[in-house]
Every structure is written in C-alpha cells, then in structure tokens.
Amino acid sequence: xxxxxxxxxxxxxxxxxxxxxxxxxxxxxxxxxxxxxxxxxxxxxxxxxxxxxxxxxxxxxxxxxxxxxxxxxxxxxxxxxxxxxxxxxxxxxxxxxxxxxxxxxxxxxxxxxxxxxxxxxxxxxxxxxxxxxxxxxxxxxxxxxxxxxxxxxxxxxxxxxxxxxxxxxxxxxxxxxxxxxxxxxxxxxxxxxxxxxxxxxxxxxxx
Amino acid sequence: xxxxxxxxxxxxxxxxxxxxxxxxxxxxxxxxxxxxxxxxxxxxxxxxxxxxxxxxxxxxxxxxxxxxxxxxxxxxxxxxxxxxxxxxxxxxxxxxxxxxxxxxxxxxxxxxxxxxxxxxxxxxxxxxxxxxxxxxxxxxxxxxxxxxxxxxxxxxxxxxxxxxxxxxxxxxxxxxxxxxxxxxxxxxxxxxxxxxxxxxxxxxxxx
Amino acid sequence: xxxxxxxxxxxxxxxxxxxxxxxxxxxxxxxxxxxxxxxxxxxxxxxxxxxxxxxxxxxxxxxxxxxxxxxxxxxxxxxxxxxxxxxxxxxxxxxxxxxxxxxxxxxxxxxxxxxxxxxxxxxxxxxxxxxxxxxxxxxxxxxxxxxxxxxxxxxxxxxxxxxxxxxxxxxxxxxxxxxxxxxxxxxxxxxxxxxxxxxxxxxxxxx
Numbered sequence: 001x002x003x004x005x006x007x008x009x010x011x012x013x014x015x016x017x018x019x020x021x022x023x024x025x026x027x028x029x030x031x032x033x034x035x036x037x038x039x040x041x042x043x044x045x046x047x048x049x050x051x052x053x054x055x056x057x058x059x060x061x062x063x064x065x066x067x068x069x070x071x072x073x074x075x076x077x078x079x080x081x082x083x084x085x086x087x088x089x090x091x092x093x094x095x096x097x098x099x100x101x102x103x104x105x106x107x108x109x110x111x112x113x114x115x116x117x118x119x120x121x122x123x124x125x126x127x128x129x130x131x132x133x134x135x136x137x138x139x140x141x142x143x144x145x146x147x148x149x150x151x152x153x154x155x156x157x158x159x160x161x162x163x164x165x166x167x168x169x170x171x172x173x174x175x176x177x178x179x180x181x182x183x184x185x186x187x188x189x190x191x192x193x194x195x196x197x198x199x200x201x202x203x204x205x206x207x
Numbered sequence: 208x209x210x211x212x213x214x215x216x217x218x219x220x221x222x223x224x225x226x227x228x229x230x231x232x233x234x235x236x237x238x239x240x241x242x243x244x245x246x247x248x249x250x251x252x253x254x255x256x257x258x259x260x261x262x263x264x265x266x267x268x269x270x271x272x273x274x275x276x277x278x279x280x281x282x283x284x285x286x287x288x289x290x291x292x293x294x295x296x297x298x299x300x301x302x303x304x305x306x307x308x309x310x311x312x313x314x315x316x317x318x319x320x321x322x323x324x325x326x327x328x329x330x331x332x333x334x335x336x337x338x339x340x341x342x343x344x345x346x347x348x349x350x351x352x353x354x355x356x357x358x359x360x361x362x363x364x365x366x367x368x369x370x371x372x373x374x375x376x377x378x379x380x381x382x383x384x385x386x387x388x389x390x391x392x393x394x395x396x397x398x399x400x401x402x403x404x405x406x407x408x409x410x411x412x413x414x
Numbered sequence: 415x416x417x418x419x420x421x422x423x424x425x426x427x428x429x430x431x432x433x434x435x436x437x438x439x440x441x442x443x444x445x446x447x448x449x450x451x452x453x454x455x456x457x458x459x460x461x462x463x464x465x466x467x468x469x470x471x472x473x474x475x476x477x478x479x480x481x482x483x484x485x486x487x488x489x490x491x492x493x494x495x496x497x498x499x500x501x502x503x504x505x506x507x508x509x510x511x512x513x514x515x516x517x518x519x520x521x522x523x524x525x526x527x528x529x530x531x532x533x534x535x536x537x538x539x540x541x542x543x544x545x546x547x548x549x550x551x552x553x554x555x556x557x558x559x560x561x562x563x564x565x566x567x568x569x570x571x572x573x574x575x576x577x578x579x580x581x582x583x584x585x586x587x588x589x590x591x592x593x594x595x596x597x598x599x600x601x602x603x604x605x606x607x608x609x610x611x612x613x614x615x616x617x618x619x620x621x
Contacts (some may be wrong), residue, residue: 032359033352036359056259137552239564
C-alpha cells in the first residue's frame with residue numbers, strides 16, 4: 001500500500017466522520033442518512049475529480065477500500081456521536097483534515113494522469129472541496145466553498161505545493177506533506193480568526 | 208424488447224409521474240418545470256449509475272425510448288394532475304414502484320458490466336434513489352434517502368436479491384421479481400407504519 | 415480560432431459575469447465565492463453536456479481558455495459589481511446571452527459528436543440551462559429552468575435551429591446566429607412580459 005493511498009484513505013475517513021457528524025448535528029438523520037451523508041462527503045470529491053479527468057469508473061468507487069473506509073467512518077461517527085460532539089470543534093477539524101489530505105492526493109493523481117498545471121491545481125482543489133459541497137447541498141446549507149472563511153484558498157495552496165514542484169521534475173513525498181501541512185494551517189487559522197477573503201466593494205454591507 | 212428493458216421503462220414512467228406530480232404539488236411549477244422535473248427524476252438515477260460504471264454516454268440518455276417514456280410520464284402527470292392527486296398517496300406509490308424497479312434493473316446492469324458484488328448492490332441502490340435525490344435537491348427538500356422512513360434500505364435489499372444469486376451463478380428473472388417485490392413491500396410498510404431506521408444516541412432528541 | 419469557439423467563449427464570459435453578480439447580490443459572498451460561483455455557472459453546462467456525450471475529459475475543463483475566460487469574468491464582475499448592478503437588469507441580460515450562445519454551441523457540438531436529433535436538441539438545452547441550474551442549487555434558489563418565465567423553451571428553440579438544418583445537410587453558421595437570436599428574443603420577451611408556460615389545471619391556484 002503506497003503512502004499516497006494511505007493519505008487518501010485517511011482523508012476519506014476524516015470526511016466520512018465529518019459528513020456523518022453533520023448529519024447527526026445539523027439534520028438529525030437516522031442511521032442510513034448518517035452513513036449515506038458520510039459516504040457522499042468522503043467519496044464525492046474524488047468522484048468529481050475522476051469525472052473531470054475522464055478516468056471512469058472513479059477510483060474511489062471501483063476500489064472497495066474507499067467504500068469500506070467511508071462506510072466505517074460513517075458508522076463510527078454514528079456510534080460515537082455523543083462523545084465526538086463533546087470534543088469541541090471536532091466537525092471542523094475532521095473537515096480541515098480531509099480538505100488538506102484530498103488537496104494533495106487529488107493534485108498528485110491529476111499530475112499522474114497528465115493534467116496541465118492549472119487543471120491539476122484546480123482538480124486538487126475540487127477533490128478537496130467537492131465532497132463537502134455535495135454534503136452542504138444535501139442538507140440545504142450554502143456550501144462552505146462559497147461562504148466560509150478561507151476554504152478553497154488553503155486547498156489551492158496545498159495543491160499548488162504538489163503540482164508546481166512536480167512540473168519542474170522535483171515532485172515527491174516531501175511536497176505532499178508540506179502542501180497538506182500548509183493547507184491545514186491556513187484553514188485552521190481561517191476558522192480560528194474568522195478570516196474571510198475580501199468582499200465585493202458594492203454588496204458587502206451586512207451579512 | 209427484453210424483460211429487463213420493459214421493467215426499466217416501467218420504472219422510468221413511474222418516476223416521471225412521481226417527479227412531475229411533485230412539481231405540481233410541492234412547487235406549483237409550469238408545464239416546462241413539471242416535465243423537466245419528471246424527466247430528471249426518471250433519468251437521473253440511471254445517469255448516475257452509468258457515470259459510476261464508466262459506461263458513457265449513459266444508456267438512459269442515448270436510447271431515445273427512455274427519453275420518450277420519461278417525457279410522456281411528465282406530460283401525463285401534467286394533464287391528469289387533478290385526477291392523480293385525488294388518488295390518495297399516488298405520489299408515494301409511484302415513487303415506491305420506481306424505487307423497486309430501478310433497484311433490480313440497476314443492479315442487473317451493474318452485474319452485466321462486471322461490477323463487483325458490493326459495487327453492484329450499491330449501484331442498484333444509487334439507480335433507485337438517485338433520481339429522487341436530484342428531484343428533492345431541485346425543489347429544495349432534504350432528500351428522502353437521508354431523511355425518510357426506510358428508503359435506501361429496501362433498495363439495498365432489492366439489489367442484493369439480484370446481485371448475490373448472480374454471483375453464485377444462479378441469477379435470473381425470478382430473482383429480479385423477488386427483489387423488486389421485496390423492495391416494494393419493505394418501502395410501503397416503512398411508509399405505512401412510519402418506520403425509521405435507528406437514530407443516533409446523541410442527536411435524536413426532537414425533530 | 416473558429417467562430418464556434420469565439421461564441422462559446424463569449425457565452426462562458428456572459429455566464430461568469432452572471433454567476434458572479436448573483437453571488438454578489440443574492441448571497442453576499444467573498445471574492446472566492448464570487449469567482450467560484452461565476453466559474454461553475456460558466457463551465458457547468460458544458461461539463462454536463464460532455465458527461466452525457468461521454469466526451470471526457472470535458473472540453474470546457476481541459477481547454478485552459480475556458481478556465482481563464484470564466485475566471486476573468488468572475489474577477490471582472492467582482493471588481494465592477496457596483497457599476498454592473500446599476501445597469502438595470504444586467505444579471506438577466508448576461509444570463510440570456512449565455513443561454514442563447516450555449517444553446518447553439520452546445521447543440522453544434524452534440525451534432526459534431528454524432529448525437530441523434532432529439533439528443534442534440536436536448537444537449538444544447540442542457541448546455542444552456544445546466545450552469546444556471548447548478549448556480550441556483552448552490553445559492554439555494556429553485557432553479558430558473560423549473561420556475562422561471564420561458565427559460566428552457568427558448569434554449570430548445572435555439573438548439574433546434576442548429577440541429578434540424580444540420581440533420582438535412584444544410585447546417586452552417588447562419589443557423590447558429592438565427593438560433594441564438596431566436597433564443598435571445600424569446601427569453602427577453604418572456605422576462606419582459608413575464609410570460610409563463612401553461613400551469614397545470616389542478617395546482618395553479620396561487621404562487
């Protein structure tokens with residue numbers, strides 16, 4: 001099992017926990033809804049990436065390990081929802097972890113399949129934000145990628161740390177960890193200090 | 208015309224009626240909205256299945272019979288909306304019929320295209336619940352698959368009745384009918400008795 | 415650069431402006447949200463079309479010109495949002511322009527890739543309405559294609575003007591302009607006079 005796969009499965013597990021806890025907290029769903037939302041959050045980004053790469057069937061669906069890890073994350077979150085909720089901000093942390101891991105693994109996969117630089121950075125970002133966007137649409141929230149403190153930007157940065165060195169023939173595992181770390185730090189700072197990207201000059205009067 | 212195709216077109220018609228009636232009742236749409244929502248409800252599940260199978264262009268889009276049957280269902284529901292609404296629960300019954308038929312035909316198609324056992328059961332389920340999920344997102348409801356009494360579970364059961372015998376070389380039309388029947392019965396019992404799957408220990412205080 | 419590509423990029427720019435202005439006005443998003451919504455509105459229809467055609471990776475994603483034009487449209491709308499909002503109905507006009515251009519270019523691409531007549535007309539329509547539908551779902555509005563005065567119908571008409579002559583061997587640039595013009599006129603008349611398609615006999619009591 002390669003390091004990339006391990007990181008990808010870790011991201012899958014983190015997003016499954018996050019999606020399932022969202023289902024418990026935001027929408028009070030039953031066990032099926034909890035596991036389904038966990039799985040969609042965990043697998044959605046990779047599926048969108050593989051559709052845009054034309055690499056069908058998507059790896060995250062055809063490889064049973066992703067399905068099992070995603071379902072397990074959903075079930076764990078269901079069983080331990082009371083404990084996990086007590087951990088302050090655990091939903092946010094799992095989301096930030098998934099975001100960081102998927103930004104770099106998604107970008108690495110796009111590079112591997114021959115996408116251009118701009119496309120590979122975007123695909124890393126889409127892998128990272130895609131599952132959470134589907135989650136938000138399904139529970140009827142405005143998606144984090146549109147509304148939240150620094151959500152797409154850390155993913156873009158993380159993906160760029162993987163794609164740009166690879167473009168110059170200097171790719172490697174080091175950059176994967178640097179990229180994921182940078183994404184995680186920026187995202188958590190964004191949440192902690194409620195930093196937003198600039199708002200438009202006209203419309204930003206009041207939220 | 209094979210039996211599988213007939214069942215698939217019946218499911219398409221049932222979901223088109225359901226989606227179009229939802230458009231009439233829940234959202235008071237005009238004729239275009241009614242037919243569009245009927246067609247998306249009818250064709251969405253099969254399109255999602257074929258994307259995940261990598262079998263593009265999707266059969267339900269490239270084969271004109273699906274398009275015609277879906278459009279016809281939408282138009283019939285538009286024309287007869289007053290009569291169909293009087294029939295108590297007709298929306299629910301059409302939905303349950305589409306769910307049952309698509310669970311088995313979707314699973315059969317996944318097996319035919321060489322999907323693994325787990326994937327084939329999931330693909331049957333996704334075919335069954337996919338169109339209704341798109342319908343609910345478009346009219347801004349929390350999707351049935353997340354919130355409703357037993358919605359994904361009967362589809363899973365129906366799909367399993369098709370996939371597991373096929374795995375042991377004993378597939379056949381009998382199991383298709385058994386699977387669809389089992390799905391229909393469980394779904395209608397779920398609706399009739401308002402049976403929910405278990406709720407999480409923490410969050411289930413009040414709806 | 416072919417005429418078709420120019421028209422397609424113009425449509426991309428118009429939809430990017432529209433999506434970004436929607437983000438500014440309807441949802442008061444920050445710069446990331448504005449650009450992301452602009453890009454999804456601009457690129458979504460073409461991506462849906464190419465998925466349904468099985469032509470992956472989608473042209474609008476793999477060709478960097480679409481990405482650049484879409485991002486530029488989003489940034490321009492962000493920078494000039496105050497000025498653009500003052501222009502009465504500019505959101506509506508950009509939407510109608512994108513709708514008209516994508517209806518004909520989408521239909522032309524479908525014909526080129528060998529889709530049947532009905533499918534090609536539908537694919538032109540889906541290209542035209544797809545991005546706006548994703549936009550509306552993301553900002554939690556009932557999609558225009560379901561609810562609005564004449565939205566899908568002008569796109570259908572525009573696409574038909576391209577597909578039907580091509581079917582009889584008489585395709586060409588003339589029909590592309592006629593189709594786009596017809597779509598634009600019908601759409602703007604629909605908006606101007608608040609013309610709706612017929613409502614169902616039963617449910618149309620009150621909005």
